[in-house]
Amino acid sequence: EAQVTQNPRYLITVTGKKLTVTCSQNMNHEYMSWYRQDPGLGLRQIYYSMNVEVTDKGDVPEGYKVSRKEKRNFPLILESPSPNQTSLYFCASKYSRDHNEQFFGPGTRLTVL
């Protein structure tokens, strides 16, 4: 089944404890992206990647890192999480830059205490 998966789906952690949220897609998509969703703010793009070893900042990259060592994986890294990073995170992918539809993962709800 073609899909985007994220792990974990739920995470409660404490300030300063490094964490990684994984994202994987099995559709051979070139483009992958991370968003955070907060009430009243909609979805905001954190980072995106147009292919292996190619990443770029979205609108809210501060406090986050990403890597794209393999085509299928695009992990989101929080080196020192803070309470203002408590949010619902979505990973998304699409076939290439010239294709329109992004497919979203199921979301990861992160709480930083």
Add this chain to the structure above:
Amino acid sequence: GENVEQHPSTLSVQEGDSAVIKCTYSDSASNYFPWYKQELGKRPQLIIDIRSNVGEKKDQRIAVTLNKTAKHFSLHITETQPEDSAVYFCAASRDQKVTFGTGTKLQVIP
């Protein structure tokens, strides 16, 4: 950077009526405008989109219009049904960067 404003934030309509959601954007270089539907507890799903070289696009009960000069685009849902109840997001995109509006919660009253 791009700024997308979306109105209204909430919208209630009677079943069978039409619903219209409007968005404005600031970056004239944005060239792709998708609309997403997000049901409660679910992931966003693309329902319709339009590129900047097209003024209108329709898919059954859903249509999107784009006015590049005024930098605004709208979602039109006709003959609304209870299953249309959800949060709808507009977005504007250029060079693979995507900026979303803040969402419209649509409630269709049976």
